Amino acid sequence: MANVRLEGLKKAYGTIEILRHIDLTIDHGEFVVFVGPSGSGKSTLLRMIGGLEPISGGRLLIDNELVNDIDAADRNLGMVFQSYALYPHMTVSENLAFPLRMAKASKAEIASKIATTASLLQIDHLLDRKPRQLSGGQRQRVAIGRAIMREPKVFLFDEPLSNLDTELRVQMRVQIAKLHKQLGNTMIYVTHDQVEAMTMADKIVVLKDGNIEQVGSPHDLYHHPASHFVAGFIGSPKMNFLGGKVEAAHEDGLDVRLEAGSTISVPVQPDKMLVGKPVTVGIRPDDFSSPVQQEISIRLEVDFVEHLGSVTYIYGFAGDETVVARAPISGSRKGAGKLTLTAAPADCHLFMSNGKAVRRLQAPASWS
Amino acid sequence: MRFNRSTPASLFLNLLVVACTLILTFPLVWIVMMSLKQQAEVMIWPPRFIFTPTFENFRVLFDAAHAGATSYGTIKVDFLTPVTNSVVISLGAVLVSLIAGVPAGYVLARRDIPMKEDIAFFILGFRFAPALLVVIPLFSVFQTVGLYDTYFGMIWVYQVVTLPMIIWLSRSYIEDIPKDIEEAAAMDGAKPFRVVWHIVLPLLKPGLIGASLLIFLLAWHNFALGLILSSTKAPVTVALLKLLNPGVQFYPVMAAGLVVTMIVPVVLIILGQRHLERGLTFGAVK
Numbered sequence: 132m133a134n135v136r137l138e139g140l141k142k143a144y145g146t147i148e149i150l151r152h153i154d155l156t157i158d159h160g161e162f163v164v165f166v167g168p169s170g171s172g173k174s175t176l177l178r179m180i181g182g183l184e185p186i187s188g189g190r191l192l193i194d195n196e197l198v199n200d201i202d203a204a205d206r207n208l209g210m211v212f213q214s215y216a217l218y219p220h221m222t223v224s225e226n227l228a229f230p231l232r233m234a235k236a237s238k239a240e241i242a243s244k245i246a247t248t249a250s251l252l253q254i255d256h257l258l259d260r261k262p263r264q265l266s267g268g269q270r271q272r273v274a275i276g277r278a279i280m281r282e283p284k285v286f287l288f289d290e291p292l293s294n295l296d297t298e299l300r301v302q303m304r305v306q307i308a309k310l311h312k313q314l315g316n317t318m319i320y321v322t323h324d325q326v327e328a329m330t331m332a333d334k335i336v337v338l339k340d341g342n343i344e345q346v347g348s349p350h351d352l353y354h355h356p357a358s359h360f361v362a363g364f365i366g367s368p369k370m371n372f373l374g375g376k377v378e379a380a381h382e383d384g385l386d387v388r389l390e391a392g393s394t395i396s397v398p399v400q401p402d403k404m405l406v407g408k409p410v411t412v413g414i415r416p417d418d419f420s421s422p423v424q425q426e427i428s429i430r431l432e433v434d435f436v437e438h439l440g441s442v443t444y445i446y447g448f449a450g451d452e453t454v455v456a457r458a459p460i461s462g463s464r465k466g467a468g469k470l471t472l473t474a475a476p477a478d479c480h481l482f483m484s485n486g487k488a489v490r491r492l493q494a495p496a497s498w499s
Numbered sequence: 500m501r502f503n504r505s506t507p508a509s510l511f512l513n514l515l516v517v518a519c520t521l522i523l524t525f526p527l528v529w530i531v532m533m534s535l536k537q538q539a540e541v542m543i544w545p546p547r548f549i550f551t552p553t554f555e556n557f558r559v560l561f562d563a564a565h566a567g568a569t570s571y572g573t574i575k576v577d578f579l580t581p582v583t584n585s586v587v588i589s590l591g592a593v594l595v596s597l598i599a600g601v602p603a604g605y606v607l608a609r610r611d612i613p614m615k616e617d618i619a620f621f622i623l624g625f626r627f628a629p630a631l632l633v634v635i636p637l638f639s640v641f642q643t644v645g646l647y648d649t650y651f652g653m654i655w656v657y658q659v660v661t662l663p664m665i666i667w668l669s670r671s672y673i674e675d676i677p678k679d680i681e682e683a684a685a686m687d688g689a690k691p692f693r694v695v696w697h698i699v700l701p702l703l704k705p706g707l708i709g710a711s712l713l714i715f716l717l718a719w720h721n722f723a724l725g726l727i728l729s730s731t732k733a734p735v736t737v738a739l740l741k742l743l744n745p746g747v748q749f750y751p752v753m754a755a756g757l758v759v760t761m762i763v764p765v766v767l768i769i770l771g772q773r774h775l776e777r778g779l780t781f782g783a784v785k
Binding site for chain 1: 677679680682683684685686687688689690693697698701702
């Protein structure tokens with residue numbers, strides 16, 4: 132168990148910068164998820180921590196020890212790969228034994244560790260099989276088991292669930308989260324799936340184009356996205372973005388005239404400098420259904436309706452912009468038509484033209 | 500996938516296969532027959548396909564002590580020495596190539612070194628060049644350095660034939676091993692040497708067996724290098740040529756020599772067929 136500190140970490144291939152200047156502290160026992168679109172540098176960052184990718188600049192400290200130039204083999208970390216990366220010529224139990232054999236552990240110790248790990252991950256009955264005789268989920272459990280064997284300081288997961296089918300992915304997600312509770316290790320998990328990030332993380336690190344966009348708890352990221360990008364990336368379906376212009380500033384917030392027509396009052400930091408400037412209003416699809424007194428309303432031209440059983444989403448246009456909204460009552464609508472959507476102003480987000488969010492004044496109405 | 504062909508078409512294709520087989524096996528059968536005939540029978544026209552076989556020719560090949568008195572006149576052959584030479588040189592060449600070539604293939608597959616592709620192509624270039632290009636200058640070099648007609652020198656010079664093959668084959672086999680597996684081993688605490696020893700080599704084994712067979716055959720059949728750079732350590736291919744005396748030509752003895760020379764690769768191919776196929780198609784099958 133250990134903490135991990137990244138100080139101005141950089142990665143460049145020649146003149147191409149992959150990671151610009153990453154500062155991050157991961158506390159002992161934390162479950163941190165790196166999330167971002169492909170090409171954001173999240174996997175590269177994980178591989179740098181693991182020692183599989185040389186560091187171009189900055190400092191990497193694990194357990195308060197500078198490890199920039201220490202081999203992957205000597206960092207004592209465990210890693211689970213997307214491809215499982217099991218050793219195909221070894222049985223499951225030989226795969227599990229490998230890290231301990233490398234550490235020159237005694238035979239008795241190896242045997243007892245295999246037994247413990249196998250029962251923890253419910254792979255006891257598979258020990259004599261070769262990896263090719265296992266299903267995807269079983270392979271993934273073996274890969275996790277192998278990473279556990281050495282009791283590493285930190286666990287690294289590189290998109291471990293993306294090769295599994297949806298149902299299995301949900302199961303494994305729960306299993307990994309449980310494992311984190313049981314072992315209490317520091318875990319760093321890379322995914323492009325924001326649902327995985329939201330459900331598993333203590334702390335989410337959103338990366339974009341080699342920079343950290345925002346660091347925070349899932350709750351923070353959902354309710355206080357620092358930028359247009361984070362707001363769009365976290366949450367499913369995506370947050371709706373409506374173009375507009377700030378008309379006036381008053382002590383309760385800013386009045387924004389939407390391109391779609393109506394004027395709404397958003398309770399954010401009333402920065403007078405913003406008056407007359409173009410802004411973007413963000414409203415999550417789920418926030419349209421909140422039955423509140425003080426409302427903002429948007430006219431929607433319904434395009435199609437998606438029934439998911441417990442919820443129904445309505446897709447349509449407000450002016451030129453596409454809007455998704457959760458239907459107030461599920462199954463109430465079938466096809467096209469016109470609709471007035473309502474939302475609480477407190478649930479709205481406001482983003483400046485540079486993508487940064489304007490600080491919200493009060494806790495959103497949907498809290499508590 | 501199934502193709503449905505018309506009867507005449509499939510008949511024609513089958514006939515084609517039979518024709519190919521006949522063309523390919525005819526010389527082989529001819530030589531084997533010749534090796535079992537007497538000198539006089541060999542020269543008869545039209546050739547006879549039914550005759551009383553004799554192992555006299557094989558005796559002449561290996562029975563150096565009594566070879567002087569044959570029904571063919573005076574002939575003294577010592578075929579055992581060239582066979583031994585070929586075995587030593589070919590096995591030695593394969594071994595040296597494996598030891599030097601697999602690590603080289605690994606570096607070309609996995610490490611970022613400057614001018615990697617140029618180096619790889621340069622190595623392959625030896626396969627394009629005719630052996631004589633190397634042999635003639637080497638002749639005087641070998642004479643001067645004292646490598647002429649030594650096993651050491653022969654094994655060394657055979658690397659021109661075997662090493663590029665091993666480097667290229669092992670490079671492509673190694674590229675087929677997912678890099679993740681090696682990285683996983685590194686994360687599991689294995690230093691680069693142990694990654695290669697415990698992970699890469701076991702995974703490479705089937706491919707390397709096939710590749711070794713292949714380069715053994717290349718070495719076994721090589722002629723030009725042995726002809727010019729050796730005399731008492733000459734390989735079997737050169738010894739065969741020496742059976743063509745300027746005076747009397749002992750065709751049946753030569754045929755027996757050819758059969759002996761063929762036996763080694765044939766046995767190896769039969770034993771290693773599975774690996775040979777795998778060695779050649781390793782990259783295609785996951």
